[in-house]
Amino acid sequence: MADEHGPNSCVTCPRRQLTEWRNLELEHLELVNRHKHDRMLKPGEILFNQGDESEGIYCIKEGLVGERRLDAEGHSILVRLSHPGTTVGYQELLSKRPFRNSAEVLQDSHVCFINKSIVQQLIENSPSVGQRFLRRSLKDAQDLEDSFIEVQTIGVKARLLHVLMIFYERYGHLDPEVGHVFDIPVARRDLAALVGAAPETISRTTRQLEEDGLVQFRGVRQAIIPNLDLVFEEIGTDI
Amino acid sequence: MADEHGPNSCVTCPRRQLTEWRNLELEHLELVNRHKHDRMLKPGEILFNQGDESEGIYCIKEGLVGERRLDAEGHSILVRLSHPGTTVGYQELLSKRPFRNSAEVLQDSHVCFINKSIVQQLIENSPSVGQRFLRRSLKDAQDLEDSFIEVQTIGVKARLLHVLMIFYERYGHLDPEVGHVFDIPVARRDLAALVGAAPETISRTTRQLEEDGLVQFRGVRQAIIPNLDLVFEEIGTDI
DNA sequence: GCAACATCTTGATCAACATCAATGATGCGT
DNA sequence: ACGCATCATTGATGTTGATCAAGATGTTGC
Numbered sequence: 001m002a003d004e005h006g007p008n009s010c011v012t013c014p015r016r017q018l019t020e021w022r023n024l025e026l027e028h029l030e031l032v033n034r035h036k037h038d039r040m041l042k043p044g045e046i047l048f049n050q051g052d053e054s055e056g057i058y059c060i061k062e063g064l065v066g067e068r069r070l071d072a073e074g075h076s077i078l079v080r081l082s083h084p085g086t087t088v089g090y091q092e093l094l095s096k097r098p099f100r101n102s103a104e105v106l107q108d109s110h111v112c113f114i115n116k117s118i119v120q121q122l123i124e125n126s127p128s129v130g131q132r133f134l135r136r137s138l139k140d141a142q143d144l145e146d147s148f149i150e151v152q153t154i155g156v157k158a159r160l161l162h163v164l165m166i167f168y169e170r171y172g173h174l175d176p177e178v179g180h181v182f183d184i185p186v187a188r189r190d191l192a193a194l195v196g197a198a199p200e201t202i203s204r205t206t207r208q209l210e211e212d213g214l215v216q217f218r219g220v221r222q223a224i225i226p227n228l229d230l231v232f233e234e235i236g237t238d239i
Numbered sequence: 240m241a242d243e244h245g246p247n248s249c250v251t252c253p254r255r256q257l258t259e260w261r262n263l264e265l266e267h268l269e270l271v272n273r274h275k276h277d278r279m280l281k282p283g284e285i286l287f288n289q290g291d292e293s294e295g296i297y298c299i300k301e302g303l304v305g306e307r308r309l310d311a312e313g314h315s316i317l318v319r320l321s322h323p324g325t326t327v328g329y330q331e332l333l334s335k336r337p338f339r340n341s342a343e344v345l346q347d348s349h350v351c352f353i354n355k356s357i358v359q360q361l362i363e364n365s366p367s368v369g370q371r372f373l374r375r376s377l378k379d380a381q382d383l384e385d386s387f388i389e390v391q392t393i394g395v396k397a398r399l400l401h402v403l404m405i406f407y408e409r410y411g412h413l414d415p416e417v418g419h420v421f422d423i424p425v426a427r428r429d430l431a432a433l434v435g436a437a438p439e440t441i442s443r444t445t446r447q448l449e450e451d452g453l454v455q456f457r458g459v460r461q462a463i464i465p466n467l468d469l470v471f472e473e474i475g476t477d478i
Numbered sequence: 479g480c481a482a483c484a485t486c487t488t489g490a491t492c493a494a495c496a497t498c499a500a501t502g503a504t505g506c507g508t
Numbered sequence: 509a510c511g512c513a514t515c516a517t518t519g520a521t522g523t524t525g526a527t528c529a530a531g532a533t534g535t536t537g538c
Contacts, residue, residue: 071392072475079384095377100384134373138334141380145318145339148387152435153310156525188486196391198526203487220486220534236311394494427516437496442517459504459516479538486533496523503516508509 009033010112015061018085020132021122028126037113047088047103047111054092054099056115060084063109064185067101068193078186078193080143081106083170090133091140093119107185156197158235160205163194164215165235168225179216179226188220248272249351254300257324259371260361267365276352286327286342286350293331293338295354299323302348303424306340307432317425317432320345322409329372330379332358346424395436397474399444402433403454404474407464418455418465427459 005011010033016022021032036059041047047058050070058065065082079101082088092099093116105111122129150159164184172182184191192199209215214231216224225231244250249272255261260271275298280286286297289309297304304321318340321327331338332355344350361368389398403423411421423430431438448454453470455463464470 069388071388073392075392077388077391079387091377091380094373095381097381100381130369130373134333134369134376137373137376137380138330141330141376141383142334142336142339144380144383144387148318148383148390149308149310149316151387151390152316153312153314199486200488200527201525204525207487438516439497439518440495443495446517481538482536484533484535486531488529488531490528490530492525492527494524494526496521498521499519501516501518503514505514506512508511 008038010036013061015059015085019059019087020090020129020136021059022132023128024122024126028122031121032114032118035115035118039111039113041105041109041111043105043107045105047105048099050099050102052099054089054096054116056113057090057093057119058088058103059112059114060086060088061110061112063105063111064107065103065109065111066106066186066190066194067103069101076193077196078190081166081194087136090136094133094137106190151196156195156201157205157208159195160191160197160202161209161214161231161235163191164223164225165231167223172225175224179224180228181222181224184221184223247277249275252300254298254324258298258326259329259368259375260298261371262367263361263365267361270360271353271357274354274357278350278352280344280348280350282344282346284344286344287338289338289341291338293328293335293355295352296329296332296358297327297342298351298353299325299327300349300351302344302350303346304342304348304350305345305425305429305433306342308340315432316435317429320405320433326375329375333372333376345429390435395434395440396444396447398434399430399436399441400448400453400470400474402430403462403464404470406462411464414463418463419467420461420463423460423462 010016010021011026011029016024021029024032041063047065048054060082062084065086065088067079067082067088068076069079070076082103088103089099123133150162164182167184168180168182170182171185172180175181186194188202189199192202195202197205206215206217210217213226214234216226218224249255249260250265250268255263260268263271280302286304287293299321301323304325304327306318306321306327307315308318309315321342327342328338362372389401403421406423407419407421409421410424411419414420425433427441428438431441434441436444445454445456449456452465453473455465457463
């Protein structure tokens, strides 16, 4: 399991700088590295299910993971997306409660699992870790509060644009010929679940965005924004 | 400012057991007590405004405080209510960001203000305080996530019932003659802002609840639930 | 390459809620 | 107690998005 600081080692993992393990001393880092479990996962595979007890924490090294909740009527809502450099499942681990969401792999992913006993040791021995988790929790709470306001306030069109902008930030690049090109890493139904709307509504809204000249869609997995300013105007300058 | 463990002292404050200062040593407690500022506030008074920089933390000793956010179109949404035993404004203090909501007193309240330099000292010298704030933040994030799901999923009627049940838990008592009587501590417009609906919709929904026999309203500030089971049935047993 | 299946789109209809306008209640100051 | 201002209710109408049903477009396995 321990490759001596090879390409799979936590010590040299470039994503670690984004995580709560950022300031970890070498000693603790090697502890993590010795005990971590690497997994390569395909879309549709499950990290954990709603209702499960937490066994540890999941580090996303590559790929994309979504946290999904099923409501009483069986609708699934995508509560959040986790990109590389994110630890998934820390809330339930720290609060010792069962998972309230399921975590599902949305793209080919490389995920490391760290057992709760190891995390416990890190928190006890490295004060920075606790602080990082506090900051992370504060940020998550604030993001959620914003989404909460957004859902009550603005319509599907603006919310869809917002989600598309998130994809653009992460997967986009500028093609001087056509504009800002980016991938949509999820299926339409998941895009719908992310926006909090029915798939049919997403279809109609994307068509409307094309008619407005805000976004062009190339098939179902790619899109182009010819003019970013028009989009900012629509959603109110602040992203 | 310092009364020797009189009725206004933090040392003997009964609400403290509910706050992050719960396990504070006497020494630190007296530090807080020496530097806290007591204020008696009337409905409508403001603790802080959206956009202000955080100067410290607010302890609710008595009364009721609401956090309100104004969206782009000027709608105000009541993001959360804070009851006695709650510290308000900790997120912005710890993340060193400007307040994203305004805090407004909704009922006659007794609020203590603690300057950020004191809070800083406490966190540095008393490890339990940081942990308490972490727990608090985790809980807030989880509550928000639930509200988020709720807003997308269930209708105004169920959401209103949910809010009424919160009031019942806090202000209610059983009158064997008529049923479970409780006060509604906010005006209709604020009840609307809390549910995330227009005041007109709240009017119509309350009328519907009366027609269904779920809740009777006595004026605008009091209500009666003749049969709790009927309400639980409507919102799905879990509260 | 084609069948079988899942996914996406389109159209028609419906329910929920917002908005606007008017009226009725309540409270507050002098 | 009166008048004014704020707040709450009611009705009429408009908008948004969900749902249902059907067709179109992929996608996978053989």
